[in-house]
């Protein structure tokens with residue numbers, strides 16, 4: 001344990017007793033766990049429903065944007081203002097290519113079939129999307145989310161060439177992980193479609209008990225996508241997070257992943 005945080009924790013121990021001492025983790029900003037709210041695909045409801053709900057609770061999330069989305073083009077100043085208020089504009093590729101050779105991928109068009117891409121084309125398009133996002137928000141550090149969770153082209157992990165372009169990448173596998181368990185090139189998340197508010201809050205309580213990272217993956221919020229969470233369930237989650245902000249570290253993926261990266265390197269990067 002680093003001695004600065006040791007002093008802080010010692011003070012917390014004296015004030016709150018052994019239970020509180022045991023239940024905080026320095027990588028989670030001296031709170032019990034971390035929660036990251038992510039929203040995929042650059043859709044209207046991000047700007048119409050999700051961001052207003054987050055802003056009114058003074059919470060920040062990560063929005064994984066597709067560079068070719070018409071909603072990005074049409075509402076660019078709104079995305080810029082969202083970034084200025086602290087939301088992360090994450091990279092969800094320029095064209096959202098998914099592997100059309102996998103079962104259940106009838107929705108993949110020939111133009112956007114990752115199995116027909118070369119690795120260098122995937123890498124180049126994702127870098128071009130970073131350039132676009134930097135032009136919008138002025139930032140150079142951000143995270144990536146694999147479209148459809150697909151990580152490989154012909155058996156090659158294309159993100160291996162992008163590790164220096166991103167702080168981390170989010171996958172689609174469900175799971176809660178401690179900071180040492182997190183794979184920064186494939187961070188777990190819970191993909192939400194139709195679950196109620198109690199389910200969402202119960203996941204947060206599990207993360208609090210296990211001192212882990214919990215990442216939510218939303219698409220539609222109150223409609224706008226075939227994968228959806230109701231406004232009521234989303235509101236119930238935000239209300240719980242806000243009420244327990246002292247115990248739960250809630251931040252965009254780029255900030256949480258950077259803390260994990262430093263912790264996994266044994267704190268060597270912290271000066």
Ligand SMILES: [Zn+2]
Pocket residue numbers: 040041092096147148
């Ligand atoms: Zn997507």
